[in-house]
Amino acid sequence: MATASSRLRRLVADELGECCDADVDRRLTELERLADDAFADDASRPVFAVLGNETRYRLARVLAVADDELCVCELEPLVDVSESAVSHALSDLVDAGLVSRRKDGNWRYYDSTDLADGLFAAADRGASEESEVSDQ
Amino acid sequence: MATASSRLRRLVADELGECCDADVDRRLTELERLADDAFADDASRPVFAVLGNETRYRLARVLAVADDELCVCELEPLVDVSESAVSHALSDLVDAGLVSRRKDGNWRYYDSTDLADGLFAAADRGASEESEVSDQ
DNA sequence: TAGTTATCTGAATGCTCCTTCAATCAGTAC
DNA sequence: GTACTGATTGAAGGAGCATTCAGATAACTA
Structure with a gap:
């Protein structure tokens, strides 16, 4: 060899x-x-790993598309997993810096960060460029 | 409940x-x-999943940092896995549109795409903003 | 032709990690 | 105080995936 x-x-x-x-x-x-x-800086790899999971990806996407912050009970019906799974997913997103959390009484409001917005923008830009190429 | x-x-x-x-x-x-x-467009989630793996992340990072394309035998010593694993990883990166492949005789040259460059730029931008905040 | 080279592909195993259940934590209302 | 609420946390089982080994492929060389 x-x-x-x-x-x-x-x-x-x-x-x-x-x-x-x-x-x-x-x-x-x-x-x-x-x-x-x-x-x-190996620090950004966990960010990609977190967004690789479908539940976390969907939650982050919804928060990025939404104009304002959303409550857990609003997010839960949008993904097809248990309440506990949603909570786990949101915690992971917060830890990765992709989402922010705000407490108000019993309610927790989540919103997407600039990091998440930037990553989704870059991903969408790349996807549109790719389709342009294949369209030629 | x-x-x-x-x-x-x-x-x-x-x-x-x-x-x-x-x-x-x-x-x-x-x-x-x-x-x-x-x-x-659920299409961008696989891109994040692919970059979530350490081997693929490192290969993509090296290719993004490098000025020009790199050969498999140049990439192999940079990650601590078997030659076969490198090949698997590079194929996954190509499939995800994060890396391009060019054949030249027995050598295969890989280079990062605009999609990968954009994603890394967004990730690094987010990381630097975060450190600025924590520095205050 | 046969032999070598660089790389790829497929199958299998071991490990990671995602989800769920159960219990628990903070707030609120009474 | 007790009884609720919304949400989180920890443990555990199971599904999926990454790596490896073995073999195959395409291209070059003698």
């Missing part, structure tokens, strides 16, 4: 025509720096 | 001071329209 490093050496040789150890080392250094930059 | 509708009725009564059936019906109609708008 070919090791990862031997494969990288052949790749560099292919791209440069020929290659010496220094060329391979340089490429390796570039890749390490790249990884450092990319993994500098 | 309280039904969802009875709770909604009490909420409307609380907010309006008093309430009749028409008020509750109106609120219900608003909520249904809201749900229709929010769930119009």
